[in-house]
Structures are given as structure tokens and as C-alpha cells.
Amino acid sequence: EAQVTQNPRYLITVTGKKLTVTCSQNMNHEYMSWYRQDPGLGLRQIYYSMNVEVTDKGDVPEGYKVSRKEKRNFPLILESPSPNQTSLYFCASRLDPATYEQYFGPGTRLTVT
């Protein structure tokens, strides 16, 4: 089954404790991205990757890092989480930047206290 998976689905952590949210897709998609969703603001893109070893900032990259060492995986790293990063995070992928069909993971709800 074609899908995007994220782990963990729920995470509660404390300020400053480094964490990684994993994202994996099994569709051989080139383009992957991370979004955060906050009430009243819609989804905002954090980072995206057009292919292996190619990443770029989205609209709200501050406080986040990503890496793309393999085509299928695109982890999101918070080196020193802060309470304003409490949000719902989605990973998404699509075949290439020009393809509109974007597949989303189930989301990771992060709470930073």
C-alpha cells in the first residue's frame, strides 16, 4: 500500500531536549516536505527536499533541521525544542515538484513543555 508514515504519532517533551520525527514513503517520490499546522493558520511549510541531499527552507524553518540521505526518508530534527514549536506536524511527498498529487502522513502531535 502506497503510504507516508511518521513516527512518533504523539510526543510530549521538555524545552531543550533534542528530538527527531521520522518520515518515510514507499512510493519512490523525489519531493518530500514538512508542514506544521496551527489553529487558524493553516498548514505552513517548514522544509522541503527535491531529491537526495537537496533540501531547502520553506516558510517557517527557524528552529528546525532536516536531512535527506535516502530517497524514502526525510527526518525532521528539533535540536532545542521550545514551547512555540508545539504543533501538529505533517510529512508529505509527491513524485516530483511539478506533480500535484501530494500524499500526507497521519501527523505527529508534538507538545513542548
Place this chain on the structure above:
Amino acid sequence: KQEVTQIPAALSVPEGENLVLNCSFTDSAIYNLQWFRQDPGKGLTSLLLIQSSQREQTSGRLNASLDKSSGRSTLYIAASQPGDSATYLCAVRPPGQNFVFGPGTRLSVLP
């Protein structure tokens, strides 16, 4: 900078009603507009995509229209069912940019 708004923020209707969700965007220069459905605890599911050259798209009980000149799109749901209850998001794709999402409309269809 492209901005997308959706009205209403929330909507409750009795089962069987036809309803319209609205999406507005500030810049008419877009490649396409897409409607998504979001269920609690799940990701987004693509419902309909309208290319900039198209006026509408239909899938089953759903019909989406696009009026680029006025910066508006509507999602029409016919004969609503409780299973339609979800948050509906619209997103536009400006040239050279990724999708810009609206905040969503939370729909409740009451049995």
C-alpha cells in the same frame, strides 16, 4: 504574498442538506487549486484539483469551482452525510512556490 482564507470556519448542517464551502485567495496568478479533507488523527486526503485553465471539477457528490479573476473557489457537497464530517482545506499553488493552505472549514453533518 499569496494568502488564502476560508469561510465559514465551522459549519453544522443536518444530514441530507446541500452545502457550499468557500475559499478565497489574494493573488489570481496560480497554477492550480486543490481541496483536501482532513480527518482527526489522520493526514490530508486530496479531493479535487482544478488547474488554472479549468472552471470546475466533479467527483461523486463533490463539485469544486474556480473563478481566478475574483480569487474564489467553492466546494459544493450534495446530499451531505455524517461521514462527510471533517475539516476541509483549500490550497493554491502559486508559480514557483509550494502550496499555500487556507485555515480550513470544520464541517459537522448531524444525523
